[in-house]
Amino acid sequence: MKGLLIKDFKLLKNQKSLIFIFFAVILLLLFSTDVSPLFAVGYAAFIGAVVVISTISYDEYDNGNAFLFTLPFRRKDYAAEKYIFTLLCSGTAWLLSTAAVAVFEYLKQPRMMLSDTIFPALLILSVFILIASVMLPVQLKFGQNRGTLAVFVTFFLIAAVIWLTSKLLASFGIDSEKWFATVQSASFGILCLICLIAASAVFTISFLISVRIVEKKEF
Amino acid sequence: MLSIDHLRKNYGSFRLDCTLSVKPGYITGLVGQNGSGKSTTFKAVLGLIRPDGGTVTLFGKDSCDLTVKDREKLGVVLSDSGFSGYLTVRDILPVLGSMYRQFDRHAFVAGCSRFQIPLDKKIRDFSTGMKAKLKFLTALNHKAQFLILDEPTAGLDVLARDELLDMLRAYIEEDDSRSVLISSHISADLETLCDDFYMIHDGHILLHEETDVLLSDYGILKLSRNQYEKLDRRYLLRVKEENFGYSCLTCEKQFYAENYPDIVIEKGSIDDMIAMMIKGSPENAGAGVQDRDVIQFLNRK
Numbered sequence: 101m102k103g104l105l106i107k108d109f110k111l112l113k114n115q116k117s118l119i120f121i122f123f124a125v126i127l128l129l130l131f132s133t134d135v136s137p138l139f140a141v142g143y144a145a146f147i148g149a150v151v152v153i154s155t156i157s158y159d160e161y162d163n164g165n166a167f168l169f170t171l172p173f174r175r176k177d178y179a180a181e182k183y184i185f186t187l188l189c190s191g192t193a194w195l196l197s198t199a200a201v202a203v204f205e206y207l208k209q210p211r212m213m214l215s216d217t218i219f220p221a222l223l224i225l226s227v228f229i230l231i232a233s234v235m236l237p238v239q240l241k242f243g244q245n246r247g248t249l250a251v252f253v254t255f256f257l258i259a260a261v262i263w264l265t266s267k268l269l270a271s272f273g274i275d276s277e278k279w280f281a282t283v284q285s286a287s288f289g290i291l292c293l294i295c296l297i298a299a300s301a302v303f304t305i306s307f308l309i310s311v312r313i314v315e316k317k318e319f
Numbered sequence: 320m321l322s323i324d325h326l327r328k329n330y331g332s333f334r335l336d337c338t339l340s341v342k343p344g345y346i347t348g349l350v351g352q353n354g355s356g357k358s359t360t361f362k363a364v365l366g367l368i369r370p371d372g373g374t375v376t377l378f379g380k381d382s383c384d385l386t387v388k389d390r391e392k393l394g395v396v397l398s399d400s401g402f403s404g405y406l407t408v409r410d411i412l413p414v415l416g417s418m419y420r421q422f423d424r425h426a427f428v429a430g431c432s433r434f435q436i437p438l439d440k441k442i443r444d445f446s447t448g449m450k451a452k453l454k455f456l457t458a459l460n461h462k463a464q465f466l467i468l469d470e471p472t473a474g475l476d477v478l479a480r481d482e483l484l485d486m487l488r489a490y491i492e493e494d495d496s497r498s499v500l501i502s503s504h505i506s507a508d509l510e511t512l513c514d515d516f517y518m519i520h521d522g523h524i525l526l527h528e529e530t531d532v533l534l535s536d537y538g539i540l541k542l543s544r545n546q547y548e549k550l551d552r553r554y555l556l557r558v559k560e561e562n563f564g565y566s567c568l569t570c571e572k573q574f575y576a577e578n579y580p581d582i583v584i585e586k587g588s589i590d591d592m593i594a595m596m597i598k599g600s601p602e603n604a605g606a607g608v609q610d611r612d613v614i615q616f617l618n619r620k
Contacts, residue, residue: 103418110410111403114441158405162443166400167454170365170467172390172418319367319400 104173104181108155112189115151122147126197130204137201141221144197145228148190149235152182156239166319175317179240179310183303186232194225215289222292229299233306234258241313320345320378320465320498326363327372335359335522336373341465344495346487348513348530349502350593356522357502358398361469364500365395377465391419394463396454398470404443408436408453419461430456434479447474455483459490466490468501472508480505484512506589510534516589518596525596526556528570538572539591540565541583550579557599568595 112119122144129140159165169175198221205212234254242250269275321341328335335356341347349357362368364375366382375382378389402411408431415422431438434452442450451474458466466487472480491497503509509516516533518526528537542550543564552558554571569575572584585591 103414103416106417107403107406107410107414110414111405114405114407114410158403162404163400164403166362166367167395167397167402168400169367170390170393170395170397172387172393174387316369318369319362 101173101177101181101184103171104178105185108152108181108185111155111158112151115154118147118151122193126200130200137204138217138220138224140201141194141197142224142228144193145190145224146231148193149186149228149232151189152186152232153235153239155185156182156243160243163319165317169319175314176311179307179314182236182240182310183307186236190228190232194221194228219288219292222296226292226295226299229296229303233299233302237306237310237313240310240317321364321500322376323360323364323373324376325373326360326370326375328359328363328368328370330359333522335363337519337522337524338373339517339524339527341498341500343498344491345514346491346499346501346512348506348509348516349500349519350504350506350509350516350589351502351519352593352597353504355519357519358469359522360519361397361467361500361502364467365393391421391461392464394458394461394466394468396458396466396468396471398473401450401454402442402457405441407439407441409438411457415457415461421462423460423462427456427460430460434482448476448479451475452479452483455486459486462494464494464497466497466499466501468499470503471501472503472505480508484508488512506593510589518593520593520597526592533589533592534586536572537568537570537587537592538575539585539587539595540567540569540572540575541585542567546579546582550575550582557595557601559595559599566595566599568592568599 126140126144129143130137159168169178198217201221202214202217205217206214238250238254320343321339323337323339326335326337333354333356337356337360339347339349339360349360351357359368363370364377364382366385377385378392380389412424412427415427416424428438430436431453434449434456436445436449436453436456442453445453451471455468455471458468458471468487471487472483475483487499487501491499501509501513506516510530513530515527515529517524540550540555541561541563545564547558547565547567550567551574552567554569554574555567556570557568559566568587575582576584587595
């Protein structure tokens with residue numbers, strides 16, 4: 101596991117240009133008047149996920165997985181390492197960008213509540229965790245070539261299911277948008293917490309699926 | 320060390336059915352043409368593919384039950400795979416160091432220096448020869464008990480091949496319990512290295528023989544049609560029709576040398592024998608020898 105993490109951090113280190121662009125865009129977003137500074141948090145978490153996906157592609161590059169999987173680790177460890185690496189990369193990116201936004205907002209409006217930054221950032225983190233939960237097993241299953249298409253198809257299917265569910269609820273006289281507005285107005289903080297717990301549960305299920313995918317994979 | 324019993328794997332029309340073993344302290348060669356099943360056999364041993372049947376026993380365990388510690392005892396070279404091309408050699412040093420408790424960093428770096436492998440260049444920018452040398456160094460520097468080397472000399476010039484094979488010999492001499500399963504389509508490389516050979520063709524083992532026996536007892540008879548008609552064909556493994564008459568592969572060249580002093584007997588390289596085993600026909604050989612190759616194989620099991 102440790103060796104795999106070192107390998108991925110070394111791969112990350114070799115993407116210096118990506119890291120440079122990452123910080124440049126964060127700064128640009130913070131000072132932009134057109135978008136909310138919180139957009140920087142979403143962007144940071146998303147780039148974190150892209151970095152992890154890129155390490156899966158780098159492992160596959162030139163049939164590298166065949167040799168990689170002869171090294172002394174369990175297949176389960178490989179899946180676990182990708183999830184830990186996701187949490188480390190995106191978690192760090194999220195933490196740094198949230199801190200930067202909080203400081204930036206405080207400097208702009210000293211009276212602003214910290215929760216005004218933290219809660220939306222937590223919501224963004226939950227959404228990111230959900231996105232990573234979908235992207236990781238799909239990428240591990242379909243690989244570099246078909247993975248991107250598979251991710252698009254999966255997100256399209258998820259969006260279709262959500263849309264159909266809201267239509268179905270509407271046909272029973274339940275207005276889902278109103279319901280969400282009610283929950284949000286009750287306590288935004290609790291909503292964020294519920295989202296984070298739900299996203300974590302999905303992340304765990306996603307990990308278990310990924311372990312099965314990696315264990316069945318042939319090289 | 321390794322025992323493979325009727326390992327089966329099907330890919331479309333290709334059917335692998337392989338039985339072989341590698342004894343402790345032995346260097347065993349697996350020779351055959353491209354696409355004969357060598358790499359599939361290696362991948363099944365390493366657990367990279369799931370067999371459709373048969374068993375693979377490594378270090379006395381089913382290969383599926385190997386622990387991380389067992390896998391540390393393996394040194395692997397794959398012909399078509401290595402470390403990600405996006406890494407440098409300096410990047411992989413801590414990776415190997417944390418994965419193999421017995422990784423000899425000093426020897427590895429010294430090997431890189433000896434082979435002029437740059438530490439800070441991305442592996443994808445390496446020449447084929449450099450990549451082959453790096454794979455070799457990776458397999459040999461953590462005191463592995465069993466080396467599985469699939470075409471380790473592919474892409475190397477003659478001098479570099481000799482250098483690597485010398486390194487391999489030295490590695491085995493360091494500890495006589497170490498074993499090697501090695502494949503190459505340049506079987507001349509293996510003639511002076513291996514203790515025994517398996518010849519694989521179209522997914523099946525055609526022949527298993529000790530190298531000494533192969534080089535001392537096997538030969539290729541060059542016969543006119545007249546000589547062939549009068550020949551005792553009991554010890555012919557394969558017969559191939561030629562312009563001048565027949566080429567015949569025998570496992571008893573001494574018998575023919577003593578009883579037919581007029582015929583030409585070539586010593587034959589492993590490559591020649593492979594060519595005869597594949598292109599020659601067993602149908603024209605004598606009744607008593609048609610199954611000789613199979614018998615040889617079974618006797619040694």
